[in-house]
Amino acid sequence: MSMGRYAASTDPEAGRDGDGAVLLRSPSGATARVSLHGGQVVSWKNDRGDELLFTSSKAIMKPPKAMRGGIPICFPQFGNCGTLERHGFARNRMWALDEEHPGLSRSDSGSRSLVDLILKPSEEDQKSWPHSFEFRLRISLTKDGDLSLVSRIRNVNGKPFSFSFAYHTxxxxxxISEVRIEGLETLDYLDNLSQRERHTEQGDAITFESEVDRVYVSSPNVIAVLDHEKKRTFVIRKDGLPDTGKTHPFIHFPPCLQ
Ligand SMILES: O=P(O)(O)OC[C@H]1O[C@@H](O)[C@H](O)[C@@H](O)[C@@H]1O
Structure with missing residues (x-):
């Protein structure tokens, strides 16, 4: 794959490895590896080769099991708030390369390496969730190595349905005692450790002393995760997604839409 070019299926230089994963590479040398299983980003490395995403050593890397690590896509249900399996079926399905990606331009082709994926429901999926949709996911690395995910869900037959969705990063x-989160102070959250009871966050930046499993409602579009030991800060931006979740020991930030 050449620097800054598209890694979509139409690109003859798209980086594919033996497992069918797509490799993105930014001009700065950052990389991302995207598995078609789950449409999941399974690795994101900066230009020094440091891995920025966590994958559990117990993760099962083979379909049809969901892989605990990277960025699983939760759809059409986040968590257990519905009748489907936890976090929905999208993370357990094979996604396809999307040749069409309607509505998204390629005008930034000089500065991004990207892949467009699509998920359509199987007959089996429609038995448990009888709705017609197309889920399009664009995953891109900017020239500086920033990772971006854009999700678009289209109602194919016009019959209304509702869903919840999250990037379970x-x-x-x-x-963990060296980690601090800024941007969630004073917000309300639902505590998954006590039947989603609603509380209000007190105090300054958030630190971790014990197990945490929460969804912060109406969170700001930018939060920061500061890691003092690694001297690294993740700045997480979202758009069009109201809430943010976090869980320790598997620290993840699923901005979610319900
Ligand atoms: O084990 P899973 O299905 O990947 O879920 C991981 C975590 O997902 C979180 O959203 C839940 O609040 C946690 O309770 C859960 O442990």
């Missing part, structure tokens, strides 16, 4: 951090 597993960030790689050092000792």
């Amino acid at each position: 597993y960030l790689s951090v050092s000792d």
